[in-house]
Amino acid sequence: MKTQPIDQFACTLPPEKRQSVYNGTKATHEKRTKLLAGDFADPDRLRQLAGEVKQHVIENLDTLLPQVEERLTAGGAQVHWAADAAAARRHVLAILQRRGATRLVKAKTMVSEEIELAPFLEAHGIECLETDLGEFIVQIDHDHPSHIVRPIIHKNRREIATSFEKNGLGAYNDAPEVITRRAREFMRKKYLAADAGMTGANFVVAESGRLVVVTNEGNSRFSLAAPKCHIALVGIEKLLPRDRDLALFLNLLARSATAQQLTVYTEFIRGPRAAGQPDGPEEMHVIFVDNGRTDVLAGECREILRCIRCGACMNVCPVYRQVSGHAYRSVYPGPVGAVLSPLLAGEDFLEKADLPKASSLCGACNEVCPVNIPIPDLLLRLRDKGKRAGAASPGLPPMGPWALLASQPVVWKAALIGGRLLDYIPPGLIPVPAMHAWAASRTLPKWRGGVFRKWLRQREKRKTETGERKA
Amino acid sequence: MNDDREVILSRMRGALAPLRKRAAYPNFPDDVAVMREVVDWKDPWSVFCERTRLVNGESMERVEDVVALLKANHWLHGYCDPQLWPRLAPAFGPEFTVETAFDRTRVDDYQFGITRAVGAIAETGTLILSDASTSCRLGALAPWVHIAVLRREEVMANMAQAVALLGDDPNIIWVTGPSKTADVEGILIEGVHGPGRQIALLLG
Numbered sequence: 001m002k003t004q005p006i007d008q009f010a011c012t013l014p015p016e017k018r019q020s021v022y023n024g025t026k027a028t029h030e031k032r033t034k035l036l037a038g039d040f041a042d043p044d045r046l047r048q049l050a051g052e053v054k055q056h057v058i059e060n061l062d063t064l065l066p067q068v069e070e071r072l073t074a075g076g077a078q079v080h081w082a083a084d085a086a087a088a089r090r091h092v093l094a095i096l097q098r099r100g101a102t103r104l105v106k107a108k109t110m111v112s113e114e115i116e117l118a119p120f121l122e123a124h125g126i127e128c129l130e131t132d133l134g135e136f137i138v139q140i141d142h143d144h145p146s147h148i149v150r151p152i153i154h155k156n157r158r159e160i161a162t163s164f165e166k167n168g169l170g171a172y173n174d175a176p177e178v179i180t181r182r183a184r185e186f187m188r189k190k191y192l193a194a195d196a197g198m199t200g201a202n203f204v205v206a207e208s209g210r211l212v213v214v215t216n217e218g219n220s221r222f223s224l225a226a227p228k229c230h231i232a233l234v235g236i237e238k239l240l241p242r243d244r245d246l247a248l249f250l251n252l253l254a255r256s257a258t259a260q261q262l263t264v265y266t267e268f269i270r271g272p273r274a275a276g277q278p279d280g281p282e283e284m285h286v287i288f289v290d291n292g293r294t295d296v297l298a299g300e301c302r303e304i305l306r307c308i309r310c311g312a313c314m315n316v317c318p319v320y321r322q323v324s325g326h327a328y329r330s331v332y333p334g335p336v337g338a339v340l341s342p343l344l345a346g347e348d349f350l351e352k353a354d355l356p357k358a359s360s361l362c363g364a365c366n367e368v369c370p371v372n373i374p375i376p377d378l379l380l381r382l383r384d385k386g387k388r389a390g391a392a393s394p395g396l397p398p399m400g401p402w403a404l405l406a407s408q409p410v411v412w413k414a415a416l417i418g419g420r421l422l423d424y425i426p427p428g429l430i431p432v433p434a435m436h437a438w439a440a441s442r443t444l445p446k447w448r449g450g451v452f453r454k455w456l457r458q459r460e461k462r463k464t465e466t467g468e469r470k471a
Numbered sequence: 472m473n474d475d476r477e478v479i480l481s482r483m484r485g486a487l488a489p490l491r492k493r494a495a496y497p498n499f500p501d502d503v504a505v506m507r508e509v510v511d512w513k514d515p516w517s518v519f520c521e522r523t524r525l526v527n528g529e530s531m532e533r534v535e536d537v538v539a540l541l542k543a544n545h546w547l548h549g550y551c552d553p554q555l556w557p558r559l560a561p562a563f564g565p566e567f568t569v570e571t572a573f574d575r576t577r578v579d580d581y582q583f584g585i586t587r588a589v590g591a592i593a594e595t596g597t598l599i600l601s602d603a604s605t606s607c608r609l610g611a612l613a614p615w616v617h618i619a620v621l622r623r624e625e626v627m628a629n630m631a632q633a634v635a636l637l638g639d640d641p642n643i644i645w646v647t648g649p650s651k652t653a654d655v656e657g658i659l660i661e662g663v664h665g666p667g668r669q670i671a672l673l674l675g
């Protein structure tokens with residue numbers, strides 16, 4: 001019996017990384033909760049409402065998507081469709097090649113990670129630069145983001161300063177302010193030289209064809225101020241029906257993601273720049289990416305498509321806090337990833353089938369989710385799906401002996417007495433092989449068998465006595 | 472590749488066909504997410520000033536104050552929207568070099584940029600810039616200091632009102648304080664790619 005891949009990864013995580021992740025997630029989660037409760041009389045009602053709006057969206061995508069396509073085209077954008085990752089990559093390459101573009105600056109988009117865009121473009125001779133500070137550091141380190149909102153939550157300043165030095169961004173200096181200034185200097189030259197800028201979209205409004213992009217650093221704004229061409233990569237589930245929904249969603253997103261009332265830059269884009277505006281794209285492309293989403297829509301976990309990628313569920317998750325993001329071996333970690341990653345894996349579902357099991361089903365993710373996704377229910381459905389598909393079972397002790405113990409009072413009493421021996425036998429010597437795997441990563445508490453019965457008997461005795469005294 | 476459109480839409484119709492009923496769009500008022508303590512505030516500009524301070528934004532009512540701040544920091548070279556400059560110029564002394572055309576080959580020459588805002592949101596301390604109001608996007612973004620000029624009556628109470636007025640402009644950006652990051656160990660640093668100082672200036 002062997003442990004699951006996610007557990008194996010967790011065992012190898014250096015303690016200081018675990019600590020960085022733990023501190024970062026906990027602080028954001030606590031601030032988020034305070035802010036929501038302070039600003040709104042009934043924040044839960046807002047989460048439920050937002051959940052209803054998004055459920056409406058995913059169940060009406062077949063009418064909303066053509067509607068948004070029509071609005072975007074009317075605004076002067078060109079709309080493309082990509083059924084899978086390869087098609088999405090081809091669209092981006094074709095747009096760039098048509099313009100003779102060789103330099104792309106990229107704001108954060110999870111879809112680009114999903115379709116592994118950067119290595120593909122580099123192989124075709126196109127420089128593809130991440131401009132979000134965290135994503136940039138991930139890029140120069142040849143690492144992967146470990147959190148969807150805070151990609152380098154697993155890194156400390158010393159590691160970052162070392163990679164800056166290695167990459168010719170100045171002599172070693174680990175002051176966060178110096179690191180940030182150096183990135184600023186380096187990046188603005190890149191923006192100005194770039195032929196195209198890429199963004200994702202946090203929301204796309206069907207009634208107006210408005211793309212909404214939020215960032216704190218201003219990198220997406222720069223990517224849409226300097227280059228002449230804008231390419232937006234958008235998952236097909238990102239829609240909102242109406243502009244009025246934005247007030248609700250922007251309020252929830254900023255608080256859930258980064259514990260802010262509003263993200264610093266919230267950009268609403270309806271098309272190429274206005275006539276008379278000297279800066280910004282003269283050409284705008286929107287690529288709607290499916291890449292497994294319609295399969296999710298057809299399945300029994302479609303609620304996960306409500307997700308607005310805020311990261312709140314990972315910040316609160318006791319498992320994520322211990323194992324960090326890379327243990328999920330996917331673009332989307334944490335509770336949302338435990339549902340979405342196996343589903344998006346398609347034929348490789350079984351490789352990710354351990355993820356839904358890495359949860360105590362405590363329900364915290366559901367409670368913080370700004371679109372109220374019942375993640376624990378979805379995890380259970382996926383466990384079931386995994387079982388039926390023949391996923392490997394993790395190291396659990398067999399339940400047969402337990403059934404025997406629990407149904408025979410004599411055996412039970414004998415076991416209670418014999419159990420004391422466990423205090424003296426190291427778990428490795430327990431003569432049941434199945435127990436080894438299970439006990440390897442756990443320490444047993446001191447044996448307390450029989451204590452409850454004793455306590456109950458005495459409690460009843462005491463009750464009778466005090467009862468008598470009162471009388 | 473354009474067949475992908477049909478592929479996606481037909482998969483989608485297939486996925487949704489078995490649903491007996493589609494989830495309806497819920498009913499809710501436009502102001503459902505308006506912050507409670509801000510709802511009844513009367514003078515939006517003073518609320519704006521208070522709230523923008525919370526996100527390290529600044530607000531000023533006199534152009535002389537802006538000039539004094541720039542001088543004190545030796546920020547003497549800047550860009551100004553050509554339509555605004557005639558009104559502001561008298562307050563700027565001869566030590567200043569202010570250009571009314573932004574030269575993108577010298578972005579780092581400009582220490583400040585002055586452009587017009589179309590409005591502001593009191594509730595969040597947010598400035599609203601649009602393509603129609605902003606004489607040049609880079610002038611409001613690349614310099615260390617951005618000064619956004621607006622009128623008192625252009626300040627709206629809350630986000631719901633601002634959303635209702637988004638309109639047709641191809642590009643609107645809401646700016647809530649200076650550019651910031653907390654990517655390195657969660658420590659807040661301002662002035663990442665955009666301005667490190669974000670100032671709202673009242674015009675008359």
Ligand code: SF4
Nearest residue numbers: 307308310311313369
């Ligand atoms: S599942 Fe919910 S909490 Fe998690 S990232 Fe998505 S929207 Fe946020």
